[in-house]
Amino acid sequence: MDLQRVIRDVTVRLPMASTAVEACQDTVTALARHAPATISVLLQVHDRLRCVAATGSWQVFATVPPKAGIVGRVYASGRTAVVADVADDPDYLPIRPDVTAEVCVPVLDPAGRPIGVLDLQWCAPADLDAWRDVAERLAARLGARIVALGGPPAESRSEKLLRHAAALTGAPTEWDLLTAAIAAARDVSTLAAAVLILADRDTPRLGGPTAVPGELESRIRAELTEAGPAALGRMIGRAHRNGAGYTLGEAGHPPTADHAPLARAGVRTLVAVPVGPPDGGGLLLVADERLLRPDPTTVNLIELLAGQAWSALDLLRTVARLREQASSDPLTGLRHTGPFGQRIAAATPGRTALLAIDVDGFKTVNDTYGHQAGDRVLVGLARALEGALRHGDELYRIGGDEFVAVIEVSRPDEAVRIAERLAEAARRTGRTISVGVALPRSGESPEVTLRRADQALYQVKRQGRDGVRLAPA
Known part of the structure; x- marks a missing residue:
């Protein structure tokens, strides 16, 4: 050769x-x-x-x-x-x-x-x-x-879309997903700014990061915030009724009233794409200060991106909802045994108090008025006890009429005062509770601490119920 x-x-x-x-x-x-x-x-x-x-x-x-x-x-x-x-x-x-x-x-x-x-x-x-x-x-x-000749070929827009779709699918949290969607919209469109508007629970809000790069994006967010939820809702409704839209880049023609806040922010080029379903989705806005004319292919790519972002967001929310259901009591909405076990495993000796709570006379309610009446009592008590706790205190339902509160305190008498506040909250619902209080000893397992709180609770029961007792240190 x-x-x-x-x-x-x-x-x-x-x-x-x-x-x-x-x-x-x-x-x-x-x-x-x-x-x-x-x-x-x-x-x-x-x-x-x-x-x-x-x-x-x-x-x-x-x-x-x-x-x-x-x-x-x-x-x-x-x-x-x-x-x-x-x-x-x-x-x-x-x-x-x-x-x-x-x-x-x-x-x-x-x-x-x-x-x-x-x-x-x-x-x-x-x-x-x-x-x-x-x-x-x-x-x-x-x-x-x-x-x-100018170096290796640039990444095509379809390659960008594929790369960003993979990033959206792999986003671990809603925050990461919205951040990735905004970055993807900028990259695929080559426009300077992107903003997501989400119609959460009928109250439209701006989604994604607030610390955004770029002055235009900041101005858009400020103008849309000033316009208020009603204006955001009209923009979302317009996009879902009529489909995606884009500017022609022709000067001298006024924007619609819905788009006036964007014009005030300095937007001269805009692609507006509906996101998700009409009754709970939102709107993706991609914009620039330059006077351009987005081609239909760009709009189509942004629509594909918006569809992928919504699918990933819906999946994240579904998984979060299923996880919450799996870790919560379906009747009261309180967390139950699994999360409670994880929480008490992290208890701090001398500072984390366990309050074992039992509803007085609950069996009589079920036997006399039926289980539906008993369920109503439990739900009412759960809301009352939650309302009596401080911010950061946690309440769990670990059995039929058995609850446990996990609280952080500096002294045992502080835990007793909170337990008495719970007892008073229960009385206002027309019911009474018995509460046993225990603070973990050094080297003591959480299970033993809870057993001591239960023993204190049963002493309250034996002494007439409707009271609080601190387990011996």
């Missing part, structure tokens, strides 16, 4: 390429005439290596994470890899069953920074050292040409 001829054939074609992708395709095509190998060029596009030219295989990887496979290793290190037997290399990414050897070289810019890789894989014996030299020389010429 005349390797110098291989280099000449590729070198002659490179100056005729008008784009980076064309330069890569010409390189692969010219190489394929001389090398019976699977050949590909992968360039960095955003946070992945994208295959921009390939030949000699039934299938290739469209994109590869920066450190995945031999190609990712070469890109990350900037050093050539010559693999005589791919079966011995755990990083090999199989693309055809008969590959035996691989030569992968970094494509470097003139400053020596990797911008991609040139990869050759053989299914027959080859002089790997000679091909390494050829590949490195061609990669250097290819890298220089790519830089001269």
Whole structure:
């Protein structure tokens, strides 16, 4: 094989390429005439290596994470890899069953920074050292040409949308999701600002981060806040009735009354897309101070993004609701045994008081008036006891008519005073309760502390009920 001829054939074609992708395709095509190998060029596009030219295989990887496979290793290190037997290399990414050897070289810019890789894989014996030299020389010429043509290809809008959709799906909290949706809307549209309006519980509000980058976004949020929930509701209703809208970028035409706050904020270009269902969704606004005309494709991409954001948001809320249901008593809404066990496991000796609470005469209510009446008593008592506790105190239902309050106190008598306040709150509902109070001893398990509180409670029962007793320290 005349390797110098291989280099000449590729070198002659490179100056005729008008784009980076064309330069890569010409390189692969010219190489394929001389090398019976699977050949590909992968360039960095955003946070992945994208295959921009390939030949000699039934299938290739469209994109590869920066450190995945031999190609990712070469890109990350900037050093050539010559693999005589791919079966011995755990990083090999199989693309055809008969590959035996691989030569992968970094494509470097003139400053020596990797911008991609040139990869050759053989299914027959080859002089790997000679091909390494050829590949490195061609990669250097290819890298220089790519830089001269403006660098690797930019991430397409569809690639951006796919990347942001994955980020939305993986957002762990509603806050993270809304933040990601706003960033995605800016990136995909290339406009300067994005704002979400959510129609939560019929009271529209601005969603997402309040500490936003960009002066325009801050002005939009300020104007919409000043306009008030009613104006936000009209904007949401308009979008859900009539669909997505965008400005034509024509000067001299006044905005509608609904859009007046945006005009006051300095908006001259606007895409407005409905989010979610009409009865509980919202509106995504993407805007700019420049006088532009968004094309329909941009609007379509923003609509796809809004749909993905709402699906992810609805899923997060559904999971949160199911988690709450799983950890809450369905009758009173109080947390129950599972969360209580976690809470008392973190009790601080001498400071975390447990108040064991039992409703006096509750069995009589059930036997005389029925379980529905008993349920009403429990719900009323739960609300009364919650109202008597301080901010940060916690109330749990751990049995039929058994409750436990977990409170932080500085002294035992403070815990007793709060217990007496609970007893008084119960009396105002027409019922009475017995309360046993215990503070954890050093080295004592939470279960033993609760048992001591129960023992104090039963002493109150034996002494006539409707009272409070502190367990001995």
